[in-house]
Amino acid sequence: MNIRSFAHQVIYFCIxxxxxxxxxxxxxxxxxxxxxPNILLVFFAANVSKRPEFTSSFLIASIFLIEDFFLxxxxxxxxxxxxxxxxxxxRKFQNQEVNSFIFSxxxxxxxxxxILLLYYFISVLLFIPSxxxxxxxxxxxxxxxxxxxxxxxxxxxxxxxxxxxxxxxxK
Amino acid sequence: xxxxxxxxxxxxxxxxxxxTGIIVFLLVALFLIWRLDNPRIEKLRAExxxxxxxxxxxxxxPATGLIRITRDFRSYQSLYSQNQELRRELQQMKSWKEAxxxxxxxxxxxxxxxxxxxxxxxxxxSSIVLADSGSPFRQSVLVNVGVQDGIQDGWAAMDGLGxxxxxxxxxxxxxxxxxxxxxxxxxxxxIQPSGQRALIAGDNTVAPTVEFLENADLVxxxxxxxxxxxxxxxxxxxxxxxxxxxxxxxxxxxxxxxxERLEFLRVLRNFGTEAIDNPGNLIINKSLKSLSDxxxxxxxxx
Numbered sequence: 001m002n003i004r005s006f007a008h009q010v011i012y013f014c015i016x017x018x019x020x021x022x023x024x025x026x027x028x029x030x031x032x033x034x035x036x037p038n039i040l041l042v043f044f045a046a047n048v049s050k051r052p053e054f055t056s057s058f059l060i061a062s063i064f065l066i067e068d069f070f071l072x073x074x075x076x077x078x079x080x081x082x083x084x085x086x087x088x089x090x091r092k093f094q095n096q097e098v099n100s101f102i103f104s105x106x107x108x109x110x111x112x113x114x115i116l117l118l119y120y121f122i123s124v125l126l127f128i129p130s131x132x133x134x135x136x137x138x139x140x141x142x143x144x145x146x147x148x149x150x151x152x153x154x155x156x157x158x159x160x161x162x163x164x165x166x167x168x169x170x171k
Numbered sequence: 172x173x174x175x176x177x178x179x180x181x182x183x184x185x186x187x188x189x190x191t192g193i194i195v196f197l198l199v200a201l202f203l204i205w206r207l208d209n210p211r212i213e214k215l216r217a218e219x220x221x222x223x224x225x226x227x228x229x230x231x232x233p234a235t236g237l238i239r240i241t242r243d244f245r246s247y248q249s250l251y252s253q254n255q256e257l258r259r260e261l262q263q264m265k266s267w268k269e270a271x272x273x274x275x276x277x278x279x280x281x282x283x284x285x286x287x288x289x290x291x292x293x294x295x296x297s298s299i300v301l302a303d304s305g306s307p308f309r310q311s312v313l314v315n316v317g318v319q320d321g322i323q324d325g326w327a328a329m330d331g332l333g334x335x336x337x338x339x340x341x342x343x344x345x346x347x348x349x350x351x352x353x354x355x356x357x358x359x360x361x362i363q364p365s366g367q368r369a370l371i372a373g374d375n376t377v378a379p380t381v382e383f384l385e386n387a388d389l390v391x392x393x394x395x396x397x398x399x400x401x402x403x404x405x406x407x408x409x410x411x412x413x414x415x416x417x418x419x420x421x422x423x424x425x426x427x428x429x430x431e432r433l434e435f436l437r438v439l440r441n442f443g444t445e446a447i448d449n450p451g452n453l454i455i456n457k458s459l460k461s462l463s464d465x466x467x468x469x470x471x472x473x
Contacts, residue, residue, distance in 0.1 A: 021227055024302035024313075025235050027242075029433045031352050031375045032307040057191040061198060069219045070302075072309040072347075075212060076202030080195050087191045126206055129354040131308040131375045139307075 008054040012047060016040055016063035020070055035135045037142035038116075040067055041082065045112060046150035048086050049104040052093045057083050074128055078119055085115045104151070109144050116140045213340055221342025224301060224313060231301055295329075295437040296320055301345065310353035310375065311336070314436055317344045325404065327439045333410045333427025334358075334398060335436055348436060351379050351411070351426060360411055360424075361399040365389040368399055371411060371424055378415060378423035392416045396424050406441050 019040050040063070048055050064079035089111045093104070120136045130136075205212040298314040316322050318341055326338045328348045336356065340347040349356050356373040362384075369384040384390065394414045400407025412426040 020305070021231075022234075023305035025231065025238065026300045026303040026312060026433065027235065027238060028307075029300075029303050029310075029312060029350070030377055030430045031310055033376075035307045057187070057194050061194045065198070066219070066223070069216045070223075071305045072311055073306075074202055075205050075216060076198040076200075080198035080202065083191060083195050083198065087187075128206075131354060135307055 005054050008051070009056060009059045012044075012054065013059060013063055015043065017066070019043060020063075020067055024070055035139040035142065037146045038139055039146070040064070041112060041115070042143050042146050042150050044082075044086065045089070045108045046147060046154050048089050049093055049108055049151060050154045052090045055086065055090065057087055060086050074123065077122060078115075081115045081118055085111045101148075101151070105147060108147055112143055113140060116143075217340040217342040217345075217347065220313065220340075220347070221317065221345050225344050228301060228315070232299075295439050296322070298328075298346075298436050298438055300433050300436060308375075310350040310356075310373065311339070312348050312350065312433055312436075313345050314348055314438070315345060316438060317342045317346050319343050321440070322346050322438060326441055327398070327405045327409060328436045329409065329439065330428045330433060330436060332429070333412055334405075335428045335430075335433065337405070338438065346438075350430070351424075352377065352430070357382075358411070359399045359401045359404060360396050361407075362390050362414060363395040363397060365394070368401070369396075371396065376423075377430070378417070378425055381414070381422040381424060384422065387422070390414060390422070392422075406439060409439075 023039070044055065044060060044063070061079055061083045064082045065075065067073075068075045068078055089107060092107055096103070116136060116139065120130065120133065123130050201212070296316055298316040300312045301315050302313040304311045314328070322338060322341050324338055324341055328335045328338060334351065336348045336350040336353075337358075338346050339349040350373070351358065351371065352373045352375060354373055354375050356371075356379070358371045360369055360371045360381075361367065362369060362381075367385050367389055370382045371379050372382045373379045381396075392414050396411040396414060398405040398407055398409045398411060410427050412424045412428075415423050415425045417423050
């Protein structure tokens with residue numbers, strides 16, 4: 001692990017903490033009938049697809065474990081599923097030579113669907129109180145719909161870096 | 172962007188495989204321990220939150236305030252009509268206040284006549300809501316009091332009017348309040364004036380359901396729902412809300428506490444009421460009993 005990759009991971013960790021911070025602001029204390037997207041999940045999925053080399057399993061495990069603790073989820077379940085899912089996703093992206101957008105969206109969608117559905121079914125099987133399948137399904141759809149936005153955002157940062165590097169080299 | 176050398180990636184691959192495996196194993200182990208030995212891991216959760224949250228406390232309040240102001244901006248546009256409405260409500264409130272004052276005086280006189288003592292232990296600690304549960308799946312809030320302020324698990328939390336939830340998970344500076352609307356929340360209650368016992372169970376909707384009602388014919392929508400204090404969970408006679416029928420004919424509780432804006436909560440100190448399970452306990456005071464025991468042992472000794 002070199003310094004560059006370490007710095008990237010620290011930045012991703014801080015952004016992850018920021019996302020959790022905005023999630024737990026006490027703005028919504030009545031129960032909702034709808035569910036927003038799981039922003040942390042889609043942010044790291046976009047990172048894995050764009051920058052597979054900068055998302056180590058350790059980073060993903062630590063940030064998702066913190067989210068587990070704060071969001072009152074069973075600690076360890078969601079983070080274990082995410083680490084596993086993202087590991088296979090990462091391998092897929094690293095082996096791929098050219099990433100088309102449709103391909104990455106498709107594989108991210110498959111991965112996130114498996115993570116969220118497995119999480120739901122395991123918590124039902126182990127009698128952990130859950131808020132119903134409708135909310136989970138809604139969360140899944142919203143998360144998948146948000147993926148292109150995050151992917152474009154991280155992609156634009158990528159290009160920015162490239163352009164900067166080129167101008168520095170030309171000078 | 173320079174791609175990493177494929178050969179280098181290959182040499183690191185088994186290492187990554189191994190660390191990922193170990194991490195997943197540890198996480199699954201944590202989850203299984205949580206499932207088997209819940210309280211210990213929940214304590215760990217409270218400590219983790221207690222470690223992280225106070226560091227964000229200073230930005231939490233301004234951020235919440237700012238977002239609320241921008242959200243409320245739309246309502247500023249209809250300021251005039253809102254003002255009129257508030258005036259009307261204030262007029263009504265004044266008459267209620269008058270009634271309340273008269274009742275309070277009457278109550279004080281009656282209490283004085285009966286020479287009645289209120290439970291001195293039932294005092295409260297005020298707290299600020301720092302954070303909510305962050306997802307629509309669970310309903311809870313974090314408050315800024317903890318073990319340092321003498322908070323214990325299971326105490327009741329109220330806003331100005333009614334019961335909000337119970338303390339579930341205490342750190343040294345923070346505590347989590349499980350709201351009545353959460354799916355894990357079940358509270359024993361009595362329904363006045365009929366005195367029927369029931370359980371108030373949250374189901375992740377605004378109005379919790381009424382379960383295990385003894386006789387549904389004796390209660391009507393609009394009846395007061397209060398804590399019963401059975402099982403020593405809560406002090407008795409805290410207001411929860413009023414009964415209501417939902418469209419499918421099910422009894423629910425319309426909560427008295429204002430769940431839209433939970434900003435300040437009162438945590439009631441409750442060290443439990445002494446159980447009187449046989450008539451002797453009522454007559455012989457415990458301290459007296461131990462005194463007499465001491466004397467008898469002394470007498471035997473000499």
